[in-house]
Amino acid sequence: MTGSVLAIDQGTSGTKALVICPERGVIGSGTAPVRPRHLPGGRVEVDPVELYESVVDAGRRALAEAGEPVAALGLANQGETVLAWDPATGEPLTDALVWQDRRAESVCTELAPHAEELRHLTGLPLDPYFAAPKMAWIRRHLTRGGVVTTSDAWLVHRLTGAYVTDAATAGRTQLLDLERVEWSPSALELYGLSDERLPDVVDADARIGTTTVFEADIPLTGLLVDQQAALLAQRVTEPGTAKCTYGTGAFLLAQTGTAPRRGDSGLVSCVAWRLAGRTSYCLDGQVYTAASAVRWLTDLGVISGAADLDPVGGAVPDSGGVTFVPALAGLAAPWWRGDLRGSLTGLGLDTAPGHLVRALCEGIAAQVVALADAAAADLGAPLASLRVDGGLTRSALLMQTQADLLQLPVEVSALPDATALGVGAVARLGIDPELSVDDALPDRKPSAVYEPRIGPDEAAERLAVFRSAVATLLDREPV
Structure with missing residues (x-):
């Protein structure tokens, strides 16, 4: 039996750290806020130092609460957040462009003739949500110095000196060959990134x-992007589950x-x-604004926070004829209209x-229905249920x-921190190769x-109203 592990989930609005014991479960936890800046023109950025300090602060708090050593560290990351940094000193050369940032739309417009080629090669549609357009934009507009990577590679380098990404x-990124699971020379050339020194894929x-930043020496044996870590924690390990x-x-x-499954329903095909050495794949669909839309209502003074969703929403029997398409940062899958x-x-x-x-609530749920329908179409069979996690599942x-x-x-997960628990399980696998995936979870x-x-019939009627509102948006000329 392996010892306890420190599992850190570096997220968009905060970092959560857990100390997880195989026998006793979570024995320590810590959090640290992150404050991305939402700027005009669809820009969303954050100070990279704030990301790193949040990892250190949350990890130290979790370890202090646990009061005992750990055998390994696992780190989950935001996925598509990118920055340029100096590999000699580890110092950031730019702010980090958060996954919601839309400023690389111009890069995608230029590459539009190659959209289908890139989708087939990488599994991803051409959209500034992904890392490669942001990386290319940084190279064109901010700096040619250092390296430009997703935030995990920088965090890992600051923690250990290694230069890797999982x-x-x-x-x-839209730079990985989906079949070979290695960097694609063709994609790099299209983005003008052929000369980049990219991290090793592990x-x-x-x-x-x-x-050594947590005082005692701790090996880093788990590294996984956030949503896939939650997928693993939810035991979505067999085809057809979601x-x-x-x-x-x-x-x-x-x-x-x-094997990757490329459908035509608007979902992303990617590495799970x-x-x-064994690769699993998944279909992936995104709604850009969920808790961020709740925060928007909060900032307007309609509610005082997410805890108000149930008491305020419960004060009326229905939406009173109001329809909300909460595309506050654009529409993602299956429409891909970030504009x-x-x-x-x-x-x-x-x-x-x-x-x-x-x-x-109807607007968020209706978008998730669109994703579930697309997944069922690509899988060739309907989903039997939906396993859910995350802060808004408290509503x-x-x-x-x-x-x-x-x-x-x-099915609402009893695991409130599925992402951290998932990467914690991966860290356990990294220190005990004899451990099965099932036993680690x-x-x-x-x-x-x-x-x-x-x-x-009523569900179909309510969805039809929402889809009509989406159709009205889609009919508008691109901005």
Whole structure:
């Protein structure tokens, strides 16, 4: 039996660290905030030093609470957040462009004739959400110095001196050959990045190096992008199963097994993880704004925070005819129209805060239904249920709305920190190669199961109203 591990989830709005004991579960936790800046023109950036310091602070707090040493470290990351930095000193040369940042739209416009080539090669559509357009934009507009990578490579270098990224994170760049799971010379050439020194692509459970920033020497043996770490923690390891994480955005992933599955429903085909040299793949769909849309309502003063969703939304029986398409950072899968803005229609003098809350919950849930339908189409069979995790799963209103519109059971994870638990399991695999994946994972008993309370006809009617609002947005000329 391996010892305890320190699992760190470096996220968009904060970093969470857990000390996980194989026998006793979570014995220590720590958090540290991260404050991305939302700027005009769809820019979202963050100070890289703040990312690193949040990792150190959260990790130290978790270790202090646990009060005992750990055998290994696992690190999960945001995936598509990028920066340029000096590999000699480790100092950042630019701010980090967060995954929500849209400034690389011009790069994608130039590459539009090669969109299908890139999609077939990498599994990803041409969109500034992914890392490569941001990397190219940094090279054109900010600096030619140092290296330009996803944030995990910089964090790992600061922690251990190694220069690596895991296969799943590399798969979020649009520079990885999906079949070969190695950097693609063709994609690099298209983006003008052929001369870049890119990090080595390693297994998620690789022994990467040792860090001393937490006082004792700790080997880094787990590295995995956040949504795939949550996918693993939810035990979505067999084809046909799916999970959705409701965080800053909402992310639905469906397992496809040992071969990538390229469909035409608008989902991304990508690496789920590579463990002990064996690659698993998944379908991936994104909703750009979930908790960030709740935060937007909060900033407007409609509610005081996510905890208000249920009491405020529960004060009214329905949305009162209000329809909210919360595309506040554009529409992601399956539409891929990041240029669009959100819409709020059906307002009247009788519209109350509860109607806006319910309309938001319906808007988030309806987008997830679109992702689930696309996954079912690409898999060739409907999903049997949806496993969910993330902060917004605390809202019974949102979860019931999701079950109603999806017309499937929604199983809420009893694991509030699935991403950290997933990368913690990977770290255990890295220090004990004899351990099976199944034995490394936490138990997956749901804390709640939401069954549909409405029939399929009413669900179809409500979805049709939302889809009509989306169609109105799609008919607009690109900005």
